[in-house]
Amino acid sequence: MENIQREDIHLVAKHSNLSANAIYAALRDQVYPKAHAWHDFLRLFLLIFGVGFSLLGIVFFFAYNWADLPKFTKLGLVEGLLILLTGAALYPRFSPQTRKIVLSGSALIVGLLFAVFGQIYQTGANAYDFFLAWTVFISIWVLIANFTPLWLFFLLLINSTLILYQQQVAADWSPVLFNMALALINAAALCIGIGLSKSKTPRRIPTYFSNILSLASVSFATLGIVIGIFDHDFTELAIAASFTALGYTFALRHAWKQGNGFYLAIVSFSLIIIASAILLDILEQLTSILLVSGFLIGSVTYVVHLLIHLQKTKTHGTPA
Template sequence: MNWTFEQRAQLFHLAEAGVLAQEQLERAGGHGALHPGPRDWRWMLDRLLAFGGALLLGAGVVFFFAYNWDALHRFAKFGLAAAALLGCGLAALWAPPRGVLFRAALFGACIATGALLALIGQSYQTGADVWELFAAWAALMLPFVLLSRSSANWALWLAVANMALLRALSQSALWWYFDALFHLYSLLLVAGLNLAVLLAFELLGRCLLCDARRWMARLAAIGVVVPLCVAAVAGWFEPGFRQGLTAFALAATAGGLVYGLWRRDVAMLALLSYAAIAVLTAGLARLLDAHDFLALNGLGLFVILASSAAGWWLTRLHRAGGGGSGS
């Protein structure tokens, strides 16, 4: 019998909480190794090297075009980019379905798709905005992502989709993606996109991913909490961002109920807790703005006490076995 990573973590959590005695833990170790063995290290290295190789090959294609841009004819460029995409597709067809090589090949196909689109945009100046390139990239790679059911492919898709939205919302070419951070509706739209992705992985995670790990749900949650936290912090100082405080309060309350009661997840609760501390610290700074001494010492004391209390509470949850399944 081989314990999975999640099962090993759960056994150690139970032992730390005193639920399992040392003899019981040793008995569990007799059924399967409790620490990673050579097979586990090979499993990790297979995935790391496969996806790392696909990423480096994709980057190599992009840099090859950049270095030889003037020396290559446009049809030679298209041929090389299409050959890279075709090669990744053939590798995926040849590899066993749902295997490491299959998912890594589709990851390479996602990168090659973006390179081909960028090549078309550079060769034929259509006047399209940059956000349209990212939106088309996200749309065209989505079938590969759905087919692979890989966290790496989904992470790439989520990053590209967010870049497309941020660039579409940006009003200034100077600030590029960061211009969207100065508008409340932009922050809410970014949070809404990531919230839709979060709900999809919470409800359909078994269909969208090969394993039960919660990395993508947590990554999407960061995309929800960070823009709402920025909006809430700005809401203490700018009248135009006041609604950001309400949106953050609603999201934090809903997230606390969901991940504290329905699906216990310490990582999600930690994200919400420290985001709330950041928002409350900004509010306290606004309140003590006219009192330099109190602001300097009071803010430091509040951050220390609030962070310590949150860390103590989260540690208790973690030791109680509430780290969340599929961590």
């Protein structure tokens, strides 16, 4: 039997006459991490924290000594560190995972370099220009490294660039359709990841990657619809609701088929928020507060019960 969980062993132990030693052996072989797993975890954990704290130390160094450093020193230190990290990422004796983490550190240094350059020469560029340049200049590294955390950071830069562009340049854009566009961008990245995991040559896509993208997509879609409800822009609201309904249908179908409670949870809570916004918009203030409070209590209770039922069905094969 593959993918044996702790709950499976506990269930078998409860309904059988297995000895304590046999149960412990099953937990040790199937659930508890092995020594090499702890070694790999600690190595990566310490490496990530080392790179992260080193970058923070550099930022604080510049912040504290900014007025006393000449321009050449400011740029030279950042560029030297960028070259050093990029060279370390190309060093063949490091493991592939280590090289990807170091290259991710280099991608962060690129942003620091642009920030230092902008502060020295007071370029006057908008914030979205900074994030756009950062996104463009690390694109090749993201493709080459193919490292999930770096992909997440890359998508974060894309979202930040678009949001800042809308706030600083395109303020006349419809907030409903803009949030829906952000939802579609994140949903497209999620679909690509799911497609790669089910292709002929499947690639392992970490669960946290799919969960973060799905949460971002649902959050933007929910925000767009809620804004449309309170602005009474029914044409744009209908467009956003149509795309959202289509996406939620596929998400719920996938969640129920795969037994994925996370997708079911975020879609359910999104629908609860949207329904609450509708009630607040159409009812009087005092009545709406009372009704929405009761609706929230009842709907959240039902969703939690449904998720517990789904989890028990997934874990034990039959609902409890």
